[in-house]
Amino acid sequence: MTIAIPTLETDRLILREHHAADLDPLAAFYADETRCKGFGGPLDRADSWRWMASSLGHWKLRGYGYWSVEEKATGLFCGLAGPWNPEGWREPELGWFTTAQAEGRGIAFEAASRARDYIFDTLGFQTLTSNIVPGNDRSIKLAERLGATLDGSYENPHMGKVLVYRHPSPSEQDADGNVEAYA
């Protein structure tokens, strides 16, 4: 049995499978309560490792999952982005987070846009959500910048109440792949 994880590229970023070396920055993220609440945290280092393993395993169980986002120029681990749908989720979502070091440079937007293209073009999804915990204003802003709009909420077994942002479907995007309202 083989698990295959594709590598994607953008102007500034590589989206690749998690490496063991991602544990240090991942554990730092999961130790920062202000950042990791929307991602099932906080977690200690051992549980951060298990989280990373479960994220890799999600690729086998669902056929897709999170990529680690790496800045090409520096090799810096910038965070995660990708499609996510473990047991208990109401429908598949596009998730992301950015580390403190990588914030404020449009990296999450660039990574999430590339991941969404893969989700629509390669996986063939017709619709896509992002689950965001209330109060995570930075993530809500990014969802809105991606053209997603609020479409209800639900009680997620891991996260508690989450807001559901729905992305424009492939047919709602113009031929260039841009969202109409933002073109």
Place this chain on the structure above:
Amino acid sequence: MTSTTFTIPSLETDRLILRAPSVNDLDAEAEFHSTDRAEFVGGKMPREQVFKMLATFLGHWAIRGFGFWGVDEKSSGRYVGHVGLWHPEGWPEREIGWGVMGWAEGKGFAFEAAKAAREYAYDTLNWTTAISLIATQNTRSQALARRLGATQDGAFKHERLGDSLIFRHPSPEMLASQQGDV
């Protein structure tokens, strides 16, 4: 677009197949983990947690190059449980672990699968030693460790999972000198 791949080998014993954990194992594991039987094998947990556990089993292979197999009985195709090689962050050292469904107990399945896992660890991965971490009150599993020739070698306290005993398996040389007695 390039891809990175991870391969999980399958093993076979007289009565069992050891293969990659699968989403098809979720129902049986979720049922098992809804009962007290799971007390010493990760504990009672809801289905969502069991999914995450299976995902962690798979990802462990990707990170470490070894991990838990899902075990099926050949004759029936029925899911026996998970048995394999385990070394997550924070573990004292590499271990041989097992968690067997209620119906499959008392048939020597865990023994048969753990032996195959140990052979794989020694012969293919070239481990020179291995432990099994067993909850202090889990006397049934301790009996299996002894049957595998392992002996108690200290204790370990896990922050979340609590107190366990360390059983150390016979080394590859010890097993060779016993000429397959174990």
